[in-house]
Amino acid sequence: MLQFARTYTIENVSRRNLLKGFAFGGGLVLMARLLPEEARAAGMHEQQYATGSTGMPHGTVNDPHVFVAIAPDGTVTIIAARAEMGTGAARTSLPMIIAEELDADWSRVKIEQSVGNEERYGNQDTDGSRSVRHFLQPMRECGAAMRMMLESAAATRWGVDPSQVRARNHEVIDTSSGQRLGYGDLAAAAAALPTPPVARLTFKDPSEYRYIGKETVQIVDLFDITAGKARYGADHRLPGQRYAVIARPPVVGGKLVSFDAAEALKVPGVERVLAVQGWQPPGTKFLPVGGVAVVARNTGAAMAGRDKLKIVWDDGPNKTYDTDAYRAELQKAVAMPGEVVRNQGDFDAAAKSAAQVISAEYYIPHLVHTPMEPPSALVYVSDGKCEAWAPVQSPGGTRDDLAKLLNLAPGKVTLHTTLLGGGFGRKSKCDYVLEAALLSKELGIPVQVQWTREDDIRNSFYHAVAVERIEAAVDADKKVIGWRHRSASPSIITTFKAGVEHQAAFEVSMGLVDVPFDIANIRCETGAAPAHTRIGWFRSVYNIPHGFAVQSFVAELAHALGRDQKDMLLELIGPPRVVDLRQTVAKDMFWDYGEPWDSYPIDAGRLRNVAEVAAKEAGWGRTLPPGHGLGIAAHRSFVTYVATVVEVAVAPDGTISVPRVDTAIDCGFHVNPERIASQVEGAAVMGLTLAKYGNITFKNGRVQQGNFDDYQMVRIDESPKVTKVHIVPHPYEVHASGVGEPPLPPFAPALCNAIFAATGKRIRNLPVGDQLKT
Amino acid sequence: MIKFTVNGQPQTTDADPSSPLLWYLRDELDLIGTKFGCGKALCGACTVHIDGQAVRSCTLPLSTVDGRAVVTIEGLHPSGDHPVQRAWRAVSVPQCGFCQAGQIMQAAALLAANPKPTDAEIDQGMSGNICRCGCYQRIHMAVRLAATGV
Numbered sequence A: 001m002l003q004f005a006r007t008y009t010i011e012n013v014s015r016r017n018l019l020k021g022f023a024f025g026g027g028l029v030l031m032a033r034l035l036p037e038e039a040r041a042a043g044m045h046e047q048q049y050a051t052g053s054t055g056m057p058h059g060t061v062n063d064p065h066v067f068v069a070i071a072p073d074g075t076v077t078i079i080a081a082r083a084e085m086g087t088g089a090a091r092t093s094l095p096m097i098i099a100e101e102l103d104a105d106w107s108r109v110k111i112e113q114s115v116g117n118e119e120r121y122g123n124q125d126t127d128g129s130r131s132v133r134h135f136l137q138p139m140r141e142c143g144a145a146m147r148m149m150l151e152s153a154a155a156t157r158w159g160v161d162p163s164q165v166r167a168r169n170h171e172v173i174d175t176s177s178g179q180r181l182g183y184g185d186l187a188a189a190a191a192a193l194p195t196p197p198v199a200r201l202t203f204k205d206p207s208e209y210r211y212i213g214k215e216t217v218q219i220v221d222l223f224d225i226t227a228g229k230a231r232y233g234a235d236h237r238l239p240g241q242r243y244a245v246i247a248r249p250p251v252v253g254g255k256l257v258s259f260d261a262a263e264a265l266k267v268p269g270v271e272r273v274l275a276v277q278g279w280q281p282p283g284t285k286f287l288p289v290g291g292v293a294v295v296a297r298n299t300g301a302a303m304a305g306r307d308k309l310k311i312v313w314d315d316g317p318n319k320t321y322d323t324d325a326y327r328a329e330l331q332k333a334v335a336m337p338g339e340v341v342r343n344q345g346d347f348d349a350a351a352k353s354a355a356q357v358i359s360a361e362y363y364i365p366h367l368v369h370t371p372m373e374p375p376s377a378l379v380y381v382s383d384g385k386c387e388a389w390a391p392v393q394s395p396g397g398t399r400d401d402l403a404k405l406l407n408l409a410p411g412k413v414t415l416h417t418t419l420l421g422g423g424f425g426r427k428s429k430c431d432y433v434l435e436a437a438l439l440s441k442e443l444g445i446p447v448q449v450q451w452t453r454e455d456d457i458r459n460s461f462y463h464a465v466a467v468e469r470i471e472a473a474v475d476a477d478k479k480v481i482g483w484r485h486r487s488a489s490p491s492i493i494t495t496f497k498a499g500v501e502h503q504a505a506f507e508v509s510m511g512l513v514d515v516p517f518d519i520a521n522i523r524c525e526t527g528a529a530p531a532h533t534r535i536g537w538f539r540s541v542y543n544i545p546h547g548f549a550v551q552s553f554v555a556e557l558a559h560a561l562g563r564d565q566k567d568m569l570l571e572l573i574g575p576p577r578v579v580d581l582r583q584t585v586a587k588d589m590f591w592d593y594g595e596p597w598d599s600y601p602i603d604a605g606r607l608r609n610v611a612e613v614a615a616k617e618a619g620w621g622r623t624l625p626p627g628h629g630l631g632i633a634a635h636r637s638f639v640t641y642v643a644t645v646v647e648v649a650v651a652p653d654g655t656i657s658v659p660r661v662d663t664a665i666d667c668g669f670h671v672n673p674e675r676i677a678s679q680v681e682g683a684a685v686m687g688l689t690l691a692k693y694g695n696i697t698f699k700n701g702r703v704q705q706g707n708f709d710d711y712q713m714v715r716i717d718e719s720p721k722v723t724k725v726h727i728v729p730h731p732y733e734v735h736a737s738g739v740g741e742p743p744l745p746p747f748a749p750a751l752c753n754a755i756f757a758a759t760g761k762r763i764r765n766l767p768v769g770d771q772l773k774t
Numbered sequence B: 001m002i003k004f005t006v007n008g009q010p011q012t013t014d015a016d017p018s019s020p021l022l023w024y025l026r027d028e029l030d031l032i033g034t035k036f037g038c039g040k041a042l043c044g045a046c047t048v049h050i051d052g053q054a055v056r057s058c059t060l061p062l063s064t065v066d067g068r069a070v071v072t073i074e075g076l077h078p079s080g081d082h083p084v085q086r087a088w089r090a091v092s093v094p095q096c097g098f099c100q101a102g103q104i105m106q107a108a109a110l111l112a113a114n115p116k117p118t119d120a121e122i123d124q125g126m127s128g129n130i131c132r133c134g135c136y137q138r139i140h141m142a143v144r145l146a147a148t149g150v
């Protein structure tokens, strides 16, 4: 049991919001949604359901022979195959699911990190808030199968019928004689058995859970992290290794012309200066951009050497990229009709008949991830083999990219996933590992490449800048009868392919076309937005700009129509129902986060419910001190429903502080409430950072920021004072969805809605910066 | 020649006196618990103690530690059970964990100098340490727990 006051509560779901039509399994089954005890009685936890895991490379694996090893002393070793970047999913929550069904004693469980190998472990790409969503079922199956193998081995040993033996807390018991054997005693015999087929597996009744849904387990790396023993990307050492930093082209698409290393080579400890091969996007996936590497006996010397390099670059085609000018281009794009991606009813007719048309335009700048651990990797290429230690979100993908780069068979490449000091999407691109491989191959020694913070901020794959314009047609009864949302933002696909100017299906489906509002006439369009830098995933991705615009605009409508923000939001969401977009969204432009629609439909009732829970818990409508305001926002992303109420305090000089945040999250069946709470608490801080400060700007193709002095992070003294997390519980039947990303998008709009409530000043352009300063 | 101690062990080096202490700790002594986050004394990931004071090792020239005692996260407590480390575990502070060694070293120095800080003093004392994962609420709780037992 944790000893501290919990930062979260588990909310009761009220029957009022429950939806009658509920999708389940392979087809739409109409049934009343069940309360937990009813679901249990119905045996729902025994049933399988479809997830998007089958559409992911290498799918999932559930075989205990792959994931579980039991030693003669009873120690259970569970393999963590996905990357651990701080959510707790990879190394704690997924193994916890195995341990639960295996009925293992958690204090006798050890976690071992796998190498990158998707053929063996299934998909390892830790991204998209998918770990628990895709691996809950296979990990349960894995644990249950191992348990049944132990039971079967014990029954054979005792010569009794398997039905009379039971595994319980690391022992198998013969219920008739009372004799017992520890898991260690049965390990060898159990491991020799074939894995039982899924159809034969039985699962624990959820009422017997000891770990799932409880707060009995802390993260497995807690001691090592707090003792300074946890190992991240730069923390492995090989004999004879050298340390390298690289000067990269300051403009994406630029190339090295020449360099002079004379002064750099005079720095004590610097041994080599050499050009590194580079590729110019688009179409180069995660290949590095090249540059000049300084290789030294320690990292500090390599950095000092790099400062002394004289380099001439050819800046290439993006040398005029200027975010001020680009913003004007995007504004022009949303001022005219774009590509229609959703068309329901007739917005133009609605606008013509409307009593008033209300509109607003929002700007959300480029952002960069700045995980606390800047990219780094240690790679040794020798004797036709490659061994790497790297903090990567996609261990299997990185192994394959290394193999391709080095022209080796994937079996010749060993990729050890270290802990990630944060990822947030940056480390789903393995360019820094490929750089170390190129250098190691060239020099014949192990090379650790270290990115500085400046490298991280100036040579990244940036979160897309966006201009969003929304218009609402309102009739004489102040009812919203039409909604048109135009979004202009460069697509991530631009990094992979030339000639792309519009957002792709997976991008428009993050808060643009999937707006679940009960409005008759809805039209969504994308404007042209060619990219002039590398665009990449950032935690929550396009949900940030789309969600900011939509949720800010709802509050703007409320103000214009003399309504309460929360009431307006609930009215627009409308009654509990499945919002089926498949008819109104342009062909192939709707993407339900890669999930089968029947398993994860858009459920307006669940969105309403989180908004109501957050509002209730926050004391919506309460009297506030002067200068304070409350704002609300609700957003579905990664098939999870989140609503946030922010209380802001705006000082007379315009300084903002956040006394309190209440976030309600409905992620379906939940596994690890303590880690869910930590993700939501963290998202409030990241949300405040992006709202207050987040702004990457380009001039002459170059990023103008470089470190935490000009790309600021919220610190402890300005972070939300209290963040309360309210988890909406569900039985197993309501499929687990995802937690890493969904809490982020509602924060910035809730904050700006609160600022408006406090001051009457509407923030339409992020970041807030000094817009409130007086 | 620069002479100093690290976690009680005497060290002598003729390394470049202008080079930052951080890289000597990490790359020469393999004390990898001290982290690199910014290199400009902006984030606190590299915090160590020098004669009991919290210092950013990423910008501290080796020459300035001559004759002094350096303590890293590895040397904060022989078994890793300093009251601050224990409080950090009781509150389950970390997410990714990368900033936490620096946070813990900062908190330990703060409490050594001011055993009963107010909430505002905790915020002020810890504001040089960034946590990108956003664990601040729990960091605050853990510092308070280490200071007061609650």
Ligand code: FES
Residues within 6 Å of the ligand: B035, B036, B037, B038, B039, B040, B041, B042, B043, B044, B045, B046, B047, B056, B057, B058, B059
């Ligand atoms: S690395 Fe020293 S303060 Fe950031």
Ligand code: FES
Residues within 6 Å of the ligand: A086, A372, A421, A422, B094, B095, B096, B097, B098, B099, B100, B130, B131, B132, B133, B134, B135
């Ligand atoms: S725990 Fe990740 S940066 Fe603090």
